[in-house]
Amino acid sequence: MRRGTEPDRELRADEPRHRRVLGAVLCLALLAVLLLAAFDLPDGTQPLPQMARRALTSAMPDYRTTEPVNAIVYGMRAMDTFGETFILLAAVVSVVVLARGPEPRRGFFGEAVAGRKEQPSGGESTDSGERRARRAEHDEQGEGDQTPRTPDEEPVGALAAERAHAMTVVVRSAVRVALPFLTTAGIYLAVQGFSPGGGFPAGVVLLGAVLLVYTAFGHPALWLVANDALMEAVEVLAAVAIILVLLLGLPLAGSFGAQWMGLTPLETMRSGGTVQAFSLSELVEVASGLIIAVFSLLGMRHEWGRDREAS
Amino acid sequence: MIVGNFVAAAVLFCLGAYTVTTRRNIVKMVLGLSLMESATYVLVISLAYRNGSTAPVLLYPPPGHTMKGLAHGNVADPFLQNICLTAIVIGVAVTAVLLTIVVRAAQHYRTLDTDEIRELTG
Numbered sequence: 001m002r003r004g005t006e007p008d009r010e011l012r013a014d015e016p017r018h019r020r021v022l023g024a025v026l027c028l029a030l031l032a033v034l035l036l037a038a039f040d041l042p043d044g045t046q047p048l049p050q051m052a053r054r055a056l057t058s059a060m061p062d063y064r065t066t067e068p069v070n071a072i073v074y075g076m077r078a079m080d081t082f083g084e085t086f087i088l089l090a091a092v093v094s095v096v097v098l099a100r101g102p103e104p105r106r107g108f109f110g111e112a113v114a115g116r117k118e119q120p121s122g123g124e125s126t127d128s129g130e131r132r133a134r135r136a137e138h139d140e141q142g143e144g145d146q147t148p149r150t151p152d153e154e155p156v157g158a159l160a161a162e163r164a165h166a167m168t169v170v171v172r173s174a175v176r177v178a179l180p181f182l183t184t185a186g187i188y189l190a191v192q193g194f195s196p197g198g199g200f201p202a203g204v205v206l207l208g209a210v211l212l213v214y215t216a217f218g219h220p221a222l223w224l225v226a227n228d229a230l231m232e233a234v235e236v237l238a239a240v241a242i243i244l245v246l247l248l249g250l251p252l253a254g255s256f257g258a259q260w261m262g263l264t265p266l267e268t269m270r271s272g273g274t275v276q277a278f279s280l281s282e283l284v285e286v287a288s289g290l291i292i293a294v295f296s297l298l299g300m301r302h303e304w305g306r307d308r309e310a311s
Numbered sequence: 312m313i314v315g316n317f318v319a320a321a322v323l324f325c326l327g328a329y330t331v332t333t334r335r336n337i338v339k340m341v342l343g344l345s346l347m348e349s350a351t352y353v354l355v356i357s358l359a360y361r362n363g364s365t366a367p368v369l370l371y372p373p374p375g376h377t378m379k380g381l382a383h384g385n386v387a388d389p390f391l392q393n394i395c396l397t398a399i400v401i402g403v404a405v406t407a408v409l410l411t412i413v414v415r416a417a418q419h420y421r422t423l424d425t426d427e428i429r430e431l432t433g
């Protein structure tokens with residue numbers, strides 16, 4: 001295939017007509033099939049499946065919770081949720097591995113010393129062609145004579161070298177007001193013990209709070225949360241906690257994921273027993289996993305490949 | 312009424328499929344996949360609904376009902392809600408993986424155009 005130059009690429013900015021037509025025909029055919037299926041789906045009058053009915057009736061006696069969805073996620077389907085948690089872990093590991101940058105320097109390698117030995121004149125070549133090439137490269141990088149020699153000579157209003165970290169005072173104030181409510185709501189979803197979903201949605205709400213801070217105040221405000229080593233340790237600890245909660249069911253209650261903790265009265269924080277312990281561990285796992293994934297993505301360095309025109 | 316949800320899910324799925332099949336920009340393809348994923352959430356959560364049902368929460372039952380009575384009454388299917396709940400979180404993580412691959416591909420090939428990325432053309 002011919003590699004286009006920049007103008008060629010601009011000319012081909014729109015999708016080719018045949019591709020759009022073919023795609024439209026295929027998707028309309030798919031839509032027709034799906035619509036036929038949609039009109040044959042249950043219409044809301046059919047009774048609940050036996051499993052759903054059993055989950056509803058056993059949530060209170062078996063798990064002492066008023067929230068059947070939690071009883072299913074962290075109790076009856078604990079094994080499935082366990083597997084899904086490790087799919088999440090695998091996705092986070094994939095992001096971390098793909099986003100990983102170059103290894104930081106950890107020692108002295110002696111390049112400068114070796115270079116001085118090679119070029120005793122201090123790097124200044126006597127070859128006029130090489131001097132011209134070095135000067136051209138220097139100018140191309142914006143370090144030529146037109147660049148101010150010191151930052152003090154920069155004209156007022158010129159863009160600084162660093163990107164702006166924070167947003168305006170209006171946004172920052174709004175985030176300061178909203179953040180405590182959002183964070184409290186996120187933690188409450190899991191800690192209360194009888195709110196729908198528990199740790200899964202709570203973890204995502206906490207990620208939302210962190211991203212709000214990132215957007216309004218920038219990366220420096222999140223020095224603790226955006227710490228890869230710390231968050232990776234937290235995530236692994238949460239994964240270990242999940243394994244322990246489920247594994248202890250084997251010796252203490254006869255099966256993996258069985259209810260082995262003492263059940264407290266309804267509508268209390270520990271009313272779900274292992275359901276609540278699993279939910280809280282899931283909160284930490286989901287929040288830390290998604291924070292690692294998002295910040296790995298945001299922190300990906302600009303390791304650009306060689307320009308094809310230059311190569 | 313519920314058929315409207317199924318139709319909306321089908322249309323949303325097809326819009327996502329159209330984006331994936333016709334766009335060459337990888338970011339748009341990832342957005343298309345997310346749209347298809349969202350369509351499945353709409354479908355699953357709609358399948359959980361029963362006519363006139365309440366949420367599967369055994370707390371604060373409507374007047375005339377008890378908490379235990381609600382468990383035998385008309386509520387939405389909690390199993391399908393549970394599947395949707397976990398699918399959303401996994402979907403976020405999978406989208407993060409896809410976007411990371413997109414960034415790496417863009418850095419490596421200096422383009423987001425799948426036609427330009429020769430290795431994907433087969």
